[in-house]
Amino acid sequence: MKMIGFKSTLLNATLAITAALPLAAAGMFTSAGSAQAATLSGSIGLVGTSVIPSGLGNPANTSIQFTDVKVTNNTSGDFLDFSPTLSGTGITINTLNLTKITDIPTTTLATYSTGNYTPFIDFGSRSLDGTTAFLTFDLDNSVLTRNTFSDGGIGYGVNEITGKFNFNGQTIATGLISGSLSGTSSGYELTLTAKAVSVPEPTTMLGLGLVGAGMVMSMSRRRKSFVQ
Incomplete structure (x- = not known):
């Protein structure tokens, strides 16, 4: 016993x-x-000037540089709750270095891979739900379609490019980018839509x-x- x-x-x-x-x-x-983990949903529009190397045809490697960033008035959801307000100040977009995947036969189109970018967009230090931390958007390896026009103009279709929003060291939303880029030194328009993901709480x-x-x-x- x-x-x-x-x-x-x-x-x-x-x-x-x-x-x-x-x-x-x-x-x-x-x-x-904090007692409650932050989540993110809604959308934010970014516009500005993009620089695309000129030249005819679709080269094996090229790039897209984003020289400035402004926030449009179609921002919605939790993006309106950040402090300081997301107005373009303090936001940077990293240059995309693209690698050609393939030419599309009988057209002037070609597809390009973006590769993974961590981060692709840096929103700087922001406060949300009582927490102050860096907000970033990391880009998944995605595909862009490039079109070279007869006058030397270049355009890119941006459709369903995916990534993740990170805040305070955690992924708080998945993201989807749509928009367009055109010209060798012209404008870009990007809309980022966030869908909240569940974050374990204490x-x-x-x-x-x-x-x-x-x-x-x-x-x-x-x-x-x-x-x-």
């Missing part, structure tokens, strides 16, 4: 430590961050700890009944 009691005590201690880990982690998360970790503690208590009662 003493051997059974010793094993029961050792197992109780082990399970208690295991159950305490999620509780301790929950405490750290709760004290380190209460989730606390719940795991409570469940683990409850299991230990239940198993402890059963073993005591057995020993008696």
